[in-house]
Amino acid sequence: MSARIDAVPAATGRDWSTLISLAAIVVAFGAVAGPLGALAGIATALVGYLFGIPYALAAGHVALVASFPDGIDPLPFVIVEVTFIAVLLAPVPWTESPGRITLVAITSTLTLAGAAWLIVDSQSLYLAAATVIVLLAIASYGLHRLELVRLGLVPDREDGKQARQNDTDQTDESITDTDTDTTAKPTTEPTTDI
Amino acid sequence: MYPTRQGWTVAALSVVLAVLAVVFARPLVLVGSALIGAWLLAHQYRFTRDLERTVESLSVVQSPARTAVQTGDETPVTLTATREAKTELTLEVSAGVPVAATATRPFVLSLEPAIEQANRTRTVTWPVAGRHTFDKITVTATDGLFRETITAGSTPTVTVEPPSPRSIHVGEGGDRIAASYGSHESRRPGTGIEPAELREYLPGDTGKRIDWKATARHTTPYVREYEAESDRRTLLAVDHRSSLAMGPQGETKLEALREVALVIAGNTRRLNNPLGLVTVGDGGITNYRGIASSTVNYRPIRRQLLSLEPTIAADTPISNQMGTTSMNSTETNSNELSASRSSNTQLRTVSAGENSVSLLRRNTTPTDAQRSLSDLEGTDEDDAFGRTLRPFYSDQQRYRERITEDPLYGAVHRGVTDAQGSIWTVICTDDSRPAELRETVSLARQGGNEVLVLLAPSVLYEPSGLADIEQTYDRYVEFEEFRRELARIDNVTALEVGPTDRLSAVIEAGRSRGGHA
Numbered sequence: 001m002s003a004r005i006d007a008v009p010a011a012t013g014r015d016w017s018t019l020i021s022l023a024a025i026v027v028a029f030g031a032v033a034g035p036l037g038a039l040a041g042i043a044t045a046l047v048g049y050l051f052g053i054p055y056a057l058a059a060g061h062v063a064l065v066a067s068f069p070d071g072i073d074p075l076p077f078v079i080v081e082v083t084f085i086a087v088l089l090a091p092v093p094w095t096e097s098p099g100r101i102t103l104v105a106i107t108s109t110l111t112l113a114g115a116a117w118l119i120v121d122s123q124s125l126y127l128a129a130a131t132v133i134v135l136l137a138i139a140s141y142g143l144h145r146l147e148l149v150r151l152g153l154v155p156d157r158e159d160g161k162q163a164r165q166n167d168t169d170q171t172d173e174s175i176t177d178t179d180t181d182t183t184a185k186p187t188t189e190p191t192t193d194i
Numbered sequence: 195m196y197p198t199r200q201g202w203t204v205a206a207l208s209v210v211l212a213v214l215a216v217v218f219a220r221p222l223v224l225v226g227s228a229l230i231g232a233w234l235l236a237h238q239y240r241f242t243r244d245l246e247r248t249v250e251s252l253s254v255v256q257s258p259a260r261t262a263v264q265t266g267d268e269t270p271v272t273l274t275a276t277r278e279a280k281t282e283l284t285l286e287v288s289a290g291v292p293v294a295a296t297a298t299r300p301f302v303l304s305l306e307p308a309i310e311q312a313n314r315t316r317t318v319t320w321p322v323a324g325r326h327t328f329d330k331i332t333v334t335a336t337d338g339l340f341r342e343t344i345t346a347g348s349t350p351t352v353t354v355e356p357p358s359p360r361s362i363h364v365g366e367g368g369d370r371i372a373a374s375y376g377s378h379e380s381r382r383p384g385t386g387i388e389p390a391e392l393r394e395y396l397p398g399d400t401g402k403r404i405d406w407k408a409t410a411r412h413t414t415p416y417v418r419e420y421e422a423e424s425d426r427r428t429l430l431a432v433d434h435r436s437s438l439a440m441g442p443q444g445e446t447k448l449e450a451l452r453e454v455a456l457v458i459a460g461n462t463r464r465l466n467n468p469l470g471l472v473t474v475g476d477g478g479i480t481n482y483r484g485i486a487s488s489t490v491n492y493r494p495i496r497r498q499l500l501s502l503e504p505t506i507a508a509d510t511p512i513s514n515q516m517g518t519t520s521m522n523s524t525e526t527n528s529n530e531l532s533a534s535r536s537s538n539t540q541l542r543t544v545s546a547g548e549n550s551v552s553l554l555r556r557n558t559t560p561t562d563a564q565r566s567l568s569d570l571e572g573t574d575e576d577d578a579f580g581r582t583l584r585p586f587y588s589d590q591q592r593y594r595e596r597i598t599e600d601p602l603y604g605a606v607h608r609g610v611t612d613a614q615g616s617i618w619t620v621i622c623t624d625d626s627r628p629a630e631l632r633e634t635v636s637l638a639r640q641g642g643n644e645v646l647v648l649l650a651p652s653v654l655y656e657p658s659g660l661a662d663i664e665q666t667y668d669r670y671v672e673f674e675e676f677r678r679e680l681a682r683i684d685n686v687t688a689l690e691v692g693p694t695d696r697l698s699a700v701i702e703a704g705r706s707r708g709g710h711a
Contacts, residue, residue, distance in 0.1 A: 061226025
């Protein structure tokens with residue numbers, strides 16, 4: 001009951017669907033890169049199982065680069081990336097809004113990866129990387145604002161003025177009360193009936 | 195919504211992959227960065243959805259066991275959190291304990307994702323008097339990647355009162371009187387809104403005073419009289435001499451009288467009646483505020499009443515043959531009270547005798563003494579009657595001069611003189627100076643003024659408590675006789691003000707003995 005809130009782990013994805021998707025990564029790596037790839041896939045799955053999906057995605061892509069030092073053909077790339085997306089979406093069915101979250105995940109993936117793809121074709125890799133990071137930051141901030149609006153945590157301009165005015169009024173009242181109550185030995189009206 | 199350390203780590207992982215892609219010139223790594231970014235956004239959206247559902251279904255309550263306590267009291271406060279929706283969020287719920295209160299331990303509870311309800315009770319201490327409102331409950335929700343803090347729940351208020359008499363009895367002979375304050379009748383016709391009577395039209399009445407409905411009913415002109423609206427000008431005379439310090443801590447005579455005086459002042463303000471205050475210490479008037487509108491006077495008077503402390507008596511106690519005593523220590527109280535009682539007894543014995551002696555008792559007012567002495571001055575020097583009585587009345591003259599120097603008498607004298615007109619004088623004092631009080635009451639009721647005497651019986655406040663209940667009852671009976679003596683005077687109401695529990699014990703003792711106060 002008294003666990004520190006910082007220590008609450010994010011969903012590490014140890015449900016059976018995630019485990020199947022991690023196994024799929026091993027298979028996909030083995031299929032596209034042979035025994036060495038299978039080893040890389042196993043390492044990726046282990047990282048994912050122990051540390052979480054984002055680390056699996058990171059380790060998997062680094063391993064993929066190591067497995068294909070001269071570049072990867074489109075088919076193996078698609079096969080491996082599909083398994084990565086499967087890992088990404090594996091826990092979603094267990095959530096309360098699987099459809100919406102799946103939509104956000106797919107849209108984000110296509111947008112970020114598509115933007116990177118498009119820019120790499122015409123511009124430098126440096127610009128593509130910067131674009132991905134900037135798009136990610138913008139999308140994240142957008143969701144942050146969406147949350148504030150949905151929960152009513154952002155007063156609109158007029159309400160803000162009103163709220164500030166109310167705050168001022170309350171301060172004035174509290175000053176008056178302090179004057180009344182503290183100087184005059186704060187006590188309520190006695191209940192004695194005479 | 196703010197990322198936790200874990201959230202920042204995942205974001206950093208995405209950035210690192212993007213940097214690696216640039217460093218190794220491999221766009222493939224950038225796809226990994228994009229996938230991690232997508233994973234992060236999906237979880238952020240999920241957090242938003244979960245938080246929204248949580249807020250809709252969350253119920254948090256902080257409920258103090260008592261909303262009225264005294265300074266230094268400890269009260270249990272229960273914090274309850276209930277969530278109906280199943281989400282993956284862990285909630286950390288913090289009670290909004292006021293700044294002026296202290297909880298024994300951090301007042302926080304956690305609601306894990308699988309748990310629907312949790313509650314925790316902590317003991318909260320209230321060292322500062324006043325009205326303290328709880329802050330809203332702070333709820334921090336997290337899924338491990340993001341966290342958000344919202345406020346929710348009710349904000350109960352706890353009133354913390356300084357130590358004061360817990361229950362004060364105000365009444366007569368142990369019987370509590372009903373509330374008698376409110377709008378009062380003036381019993382005089384005039385302009386007002388309260389109908390007084392209906393009478394036939396008389397020549398001289400203006401036409402607009404005719405009550406046409408009554409006229410129609412009676413076929414002759416009728417006029418409706420209204421009761422005149424008047425203000426009851428109230429003068430509070432509060433004694434805070436050393437004898438008023440008697441009693442347990444926070445429950446002294448002065449504390450009890452202060453509470454009742456505050457009630458009267460409050461009623462005066464409610465009825466918008468003019469109010470004045472004169473406070474009396476051992477050295478004389480300590481504070482004087484002439485009668486003025488309660489709108490102007492109420493707050494200063496309330497402050498003055500609340501800040502009253504018993505004064506310190508002079509080194510040499512002043513006493514007189516009529517039982518007026520000035521106590522300067524607790525030890526002397528019983529002796530002087532005994533003296534006071536013995537003098538009262540003498541008076542009673544005398545008054546129970548011949549009628550002429552009863553007359554002597556009635557002629558103890560300074561004015562009467564002065565008049566009687568003047569009468570005797572006119573009698574023949576050889577007259578045995580005059581020769582015998584003259585020395586006694588000369589003593590009364592000296593008594594008259596001395597009584598005017600008594601603080602309470604002097605204070606009421608000033609208040610009554612300054613008021614100029616009919617006033618309602620409320621005298622808050624104890625029974626340790628009966629002679630002075632008699633004179634003061636007589637002075638206050640001059641001119642048909644009404645007087646309310648609030649008397650704190652010393653017997654109910656003595657530190658020895660009710661050790662000897664029989665003796666205590668006897669002394670209470672003596673006090674009651676004195677109170678009745680005052681109450682018998684026209685336009686005077688005398689009420690006792692004492693701790694309910696002690697008084698009940700004394701009355702009960704009297705009943706069991708078969709007596710009646």
